[in-house]
Amino acid sequence: xxxxxxxxxxxxxxxxxxxxxxxxxxxxxxxxxxxxxxxxxxxxxxxxxxxxxxxxxxxxxxxxxxxxxxxxxxxxxxxxxxxxxxxxxxxxxxxxxxxxxxxxxxxxxxxxxxxxxxxxxxxxxxxxxxxxxxxxxxxxxxxxxxxxxxxxxxxxxxxxxxxxxxxxxxxxxxxxxxxxxxxxxxxxxxxxxxxxxxxxxxxxxxxxxxxxxxxxxxxxxxxxxxxxxxxxxxxxxxxxxxxxxxxxxxxxxxxxxxxxxxxxxxxxxxxxxxxxxxxxxxxxxxxxxxxxxxxxxxxxxxxxxxxxxxxxxxxxxxxxxxxxxxxxxxxxxxxxxxxxxxxxxxxxxxxxxxxxxxxxxxxxxxxxxxxxxxxxxxxxxxxxxxxxxxxxxxxxxxxxxxxxxxxxxxxxxxxxxxxxxxxxxxxxxxxxxxxxxxxxxxxxxxxxxxxxxxxxxxxxxxxxxxxxxxxxxxxxxxxxxxxxxxxxxxxxxxxxxxxxxxxxxxxxxxxxxxxxxxxxxxxxxxxxxxxxxxxxxxxxxxxxxxxxxxxxxxxxxxxxxxxxxxxxxxxxxxxxxxxxxxxxxxxxxxxxxxxxxxxxxxxxxxxxxxxxxxxxxxxxxxxxxxxxxxxxxxxxxxxxxxxxxxxxxxxxxxxxxxxxxxxxxxxxxxxxxxxxxxxxxxxxxxxxxxxxxxxxxxxxxxxxxxxxxxxxxxxxxxxxxxxxxxxxxxxxxxxxxxxxxxxxxxxxxxxxxxxxxxxxxxxxxxxxxxxxxxxxxxxxxxxxxxxxxxxxxxxxxxxxxxxxxxxxxxxxxxxxxxxxxxxxxxxxxxxxxxxxxxxxxxxxxxxxxxxxxxxxxxxxxxxxxxxxxxxxxxxxxxxxxxxxxxxxxxxxxxxxxxxxxxxxxxxxxxxxxxxxxxxxxxxxxxxxxxxxxxxxxxxxxxxxxxxxxxxxxxxxxxxxxxxxxxx
Numbered sequence: 001x002x003x004x005x006x007x008x009x010x011x012x013x014x015x016x017x018x019x020x021x022x023x024x025x026x027x028x029x030x031x032x033x034x035x036x037x038x039x040x041x042x043x044x045x046x047x048x049x050x051x052x053x054x055x056x057x058x059x060x061x062x063x064x065x066x067x068x069x070x071x072x073x074x075x076x077x078x079x080x081x082x083x084x085x086x087x088x089x090x091x092x093x094x095x096x097x098x099x100x101x102x103x104x105x106x107x108x109x110x111x112x113x114x115x116x117x118x119x120x121x122x123x124x125x126x127x128x129x130x131x132x133x134x135x136x137x138x139x140x141x142x143x144x145x146x147x148x149x150x151x152x153x154x155x156x157x158x159x160x161x162x163x164x165x166x167x168x169x170x171x172x173x174x175x176x177x178x179x180x181x182x183x184x185x186x187x188x189x190x191x192x193x194x195x196x197x198x199x200x201x202x203x204x205x206x207x208x209x210x211x212x213x214x215x216x217x218x219x220x221x222x223x224x225x226x227x228x229x230x231x232x233x234x235x236x237x238x239x240x241x242x243x244x245x246x247x248x249x250x251x252x253x254x255x256x257x258x259x260x261x262x263x264x265x266x267x268x269x270x271x272x273x274x275x276x277x278x279x280x281x282x283x284x285x286x287x288x289x290x291x292x293x294x295x296x297x298x299x300x301x302x303x304x305x306x307x308x309x310x311x312x313x314x315x316x317x318x319x320x321x322x323x324x325x326x327x328x329x330x331x332x333x334x335x336x337x338x339x340x341x342x343x344x345x346x347x348x349x350x351x352x353x354x355x356x357x358x359x360x361x362x363x364x365x366x367x368x369x370x371x372x373x374x375x376x377x378x379x380x381x382x383x384x385x386x387x388x389x390x391x392x393x394x395x396x397x398x399x400x401x402x403x404x405x406x407x408x409x410x411x412x413x414x415x416x417x418x419x420x421x422x423x424x425x426x427x428x429x430x431x432x433x434x435x436x437x438x439x440x441x442x443x444x445x446x447x448x449x450x451x452x453x454x455x456x457x458x459x460x461x462x463x464x465x466x467x468x469x470x471x472x473x474x475x476x477x478x479x480x481x482x483x484x485x486x487x488x489x490x491x492x493x494x495x496x497x498x499x500x501x502x503x504x505x506x507x508x509x510x511x512x513x514x515x516x517x518x519x520x521x522x523x524x525x526x527x528x529x530x531x532x533x534x535x536x537x538x539x540x541x542x543x544x545x546x547x548x549x550x551x552x553x554x555x556x557x558x559x560x561x562x563x564x565x566x567x568x569x570x571x572x573x574x575x576x577x578x579x580x581x582x583x584x585x586x587x588x589x590x591x592x593x594x595x596x597x598x599x600x601x602x603x604x605x606x607x608x609x610x611x612x613x614x615x616x617x618x619x620x621x622x623x624x625x626x627x628x629x630x631x632x633x634x635x636x637x638x639x640x641x642x643x644x645x646x647x648x649x650x651x652x653x654x655x656x657x658x659x660x661x662x663x664x665x666x667x668x669x670x671x672x673x674x675x676x677x678x679x680x681x682x683x684x685x686x687x688x689x690x691x692x693x694x695x696x697x698x699x700x701x702x703x704x705x706x707x708x709x710x711x712x713x714x715x716x717x718x719x720x721x722x723x724x725x726x727x728x729x730x731x732x733x734x735x736x737x738x739x740x741x742x743x744x745x746x747x748x749x750x751x752x753x754x755x756x757x758x759x760x761x762x763x764x765x766x767x768x769x770x771x772x773x774x775x776x777x778x779x780x781x782x783x784x785x786x787x788x789x790x791x792x793x794x795x796x797x798x799x800x801x802x803x804x805x806x807x808x809x810x811x812x813x814x815x816x817x818x819x820x821x822x823x824x825x826x827x828x829x830x831x832x833x834x835x836x837x838x839x840x841x842x843x844x845x846x847x848x849x850x851x852x853x854x855x856x857x858x859x860x861x862x863x864x865x866x867x868x869x870x871x872x873x874x875x876x877x878x879x880x881x882x883x884x885x886x887x888x889x890x891x892x893x894x895x896x897x898x899x900x901x902x903x904x905x906x907x908x909x910x911x912x913x914x915x916x917x918x919x920x921x922x923x924x925x926x927x928x929x930x931x932x933x934x935x936x937x938x939x940x941x942x943x944x945x946x947x948x949x950x951x952x953x954x955x956x957x958x959x960x961x962x963x964x965x966x967x
Contacts, residue, residue, distance in 0.1 A: 368411025410467025549581020587621025657691025
């Protein structure tokens with residue numbers, strides 16, 4: 001337009017409307033931006049609304065425009081790049097006008113009270129000043145809700161990590177400002193923000209301030225929430241920052257301002273008591289003890305399913321794969337319950353001994369899944385299998401059983417070794433076991449030595465390395481002892497095993513390095529470089545290369561854009577094993593972000609790579625990336641589930657199981673899996689069964705009708721020896737254990753209740769997927785299982801008996817599935833004998849004379865209905881309902897939204913929000929002076945778990961027959 005023209009704004013407005021009616025919206029927008037006062041932002045006309053929408057889209061595109069990204073030849077052609085660049089340059093010149101319209105839009109939203117809409121526009125446009133302004137202007141009555149909504153948006157909507165961190169930092173400032181103004185704020189949400197930012201110092205200050213105030217119970221709740229996330233590196237750094245009781249004896253505040261939570265400081269002795277309780281949660285495994293107690297007391301494992309599977313598979317030809325699957329099925333069924341009576345029973349010991357070599361290793365490691373978290377009794381549980389210090393590998397179970405016991409030790413003590421920089425006692429024990437195995441390796445020559453076959457040290461070192469990785473997960477720089485008793489980082493110790501270039505021991509060590517450095521990113525740049533050097537040019541062992549690639553992927557967990565260079569490097573390698581690791585690096589680095597670039601890369605590889613393993617991994621990792629947006633997943637993989645390539649179809653099934661495992665009702669995903677369970681390829685059917693089991697955990701037929709049909713399908717597949725292949729039956733056996741895992745009291749939980757992705761759970765799922773190559777990895781799934789319990793604790797961390805809740809729906813919808821019953825063999829009915837007319841006449845004459853042919857007998861009518869079960873009475877139903885709502889109680893994922901905290905009870909939850917309708921919640925006692933009835937948390941002992949079993953049917957007592965007994 002001619003700037004000297006007097007009516008240029010009016011002309012621009014008229015021309016803009018002309019182009020609008022011609023549906024040339026870009027030209028219409030450019031002219032509208034020059035229309036000045038003639039473009040009314042507050043107008044509700046169709047034209048203004050449309051142009052404002054285009055203005056918002058243009059500004060967002062300008063804010064998100066990256067010239068480097070658009071210049072990538074893989075994304076668009078050069079001509080399209082040039083057009084995009086010209087368009088962005090034009091928009092950049094008009095940025096002030098775009099901002100003026102946006103500012104007008106914000107004022108319009110404020111005047112109408114549409115603060116959520118304004119916040120959404122501010123987040124999309126990446127305008128932090130407007131985010132802050134919107135929340136502040138929402139008023140005190142809405143500010144808490146707006147802060148919660150903004151935190152949720154930052155975790156689920158924002159894809160750029162740098163902007164997300166700035167957004168969360170802004171929220172921290174707003175929470176602090178709210179605390180200064182009102183004297184209180186949502187400390188739970190503030191703690192989540194500080195954790196996401198990694199601000200350990202401020203986190204410790206918050207906890208200490210709360211401990212010294214009347215809100216000390218909130219500090220306990222924050223601690224339990226943090227332990228649920230399982231960020232062990234953050235917990236260890238936090239413990240280093242927290243003082244001992246004597247260190248704060250004479251202080252009033254930590255930061256010296258005396259505001260907020262420190263307004264009424266507690267006496268030093270009272271503070272010491274509160275700090276001791278907090279340390280019991282953070283350091284002494286109180287949360288794990290609570291869940292162990294719950295799983296043991298509420299164990300509803302249906303052992304008849306297990307016995308049926310065992311007897312069915314034992315009746316036919318011996319199959320080591322199905323035998324191993326049955327052992328692991330039992331481990332899933334009893335995971336975390338500490339009840340191992342089935343495999344310790346004398347009648348099953350011989351059956352269990354059928355496992356040999358690495359199957360024996362895996363069977364012994366199953367004890368670790370069953371007793372996961374029972375850290376106080378681990379050595380007592382495994383004492384019959386653990387290697388001797390004097391002569392490892394010579395026990396009755398052999399080196400494979402001993403190696404499996406070391407792996408089991410790691411599973412029991414998982415995440416236990418990162419509370420201090422010197423590790424836990426279990427980690428030190430495994431370190432010594434690894435050194436003993438290394439010495440055994442060095443001492444052994446060709447042939448036999450000391451009764452141990454050549455390479456008998458391999459299972460010992462394999463189990464020790466896996467155990468060290470599990471115990472020291474996310475610890476990073478824990479110091480261990482080497483063979484010469486020198487202190488070295490745990491990563492160096494494991495790297496020495498990798499450099500020996502042994503496939504079996506090196507594989508475990510590579511996985512262990514990934515676990516110990518989980519999420520460390522470029523802090524472990526040197527370790528990553530050395531691992532890639534070995535994988536690319538220094539070894540030819542496929543097992544080792546794949547494990548090293550997976551280890552690097554775990555190190556880059558959650559790094560997002562920081563991992564991009566390494567992703568490009570691995571995805572560009574000729575070796576398919578490294579590209580396989582590259583796909584997992586994409587999935588783990590962008591886990592729970594729904595990043596569009598990550599999704600685009602995985603989809604492109606899924607349809608273009610020449611290697612089936614890489615394509616399968618690419619599709620599978622879509623489940624990790626979309627953890628926070630599972631509703632998008634079924635539509636995304638629908639076409640992939642119909643691919644001609646069975647590996648892609650298998651990957652689609654696993655992606656659905658992983659990504660949708662956090663949904664209460666995954667109807668669309670189940671429909672896709674229904675078709676995949678009937679696939680013509682056996683391993684696709686196997687994957688579909690496993691994923692379906694993940695989605696149907698804790699679903700009874702009244703809530704999900706497909707659950708009953710699926711259980712029937714599993715039983716039929718296991719019993720079908722003629723038409724179902726071993727791989728399909730294996731999937732059915734494992735799915736039978738997974739669907740009822742942890743005594744029917746757990747779910748797959750990869751995202752915490754606060755919306756934070758749980759690193760160990762995601763890493764455990766990624767390692768579990770490696771069972772495709774190595775069956776012992778099946779035990780890693782235990783890291784992803786979380787009890788679905790609602791446990792209320794008082795200030796002393798005991799369970800008040802009087803605490804109860806209510807449920808808005810009938811509890812039958814969330815009850816345990818009905819236990820299975822043995823098939824009753826139908827009694828053979830004797831066919832009525834045909835009676836000739838002459839015989840009938842003779843019988844009638846005999847009857848008239850009082851004769852009896854002895855073919856009939858008297859029947860007592862009272863016995864007919866003796867065994868028919870009666871319907872429960874209303875009183876029995878009400879009593880069952882009351883028991884199901886008492887502390888502690890099982891709360892399924894779909895039941896959480898229906899839980900209601902009672903207002904008239906003695907105890908009130910500290911956090912009465914949607915995120916705390918399950919898990920461990922801290923209760924405030926409204927009448928603290930009265931005596932309360934509590935139940936203390938008790939970790940089950942080995943003796944208790946031995947007696948906790950389903951009663952066996954006893955044989956009748958012997959007796960002497962006497963003919964007079966018949967009279």
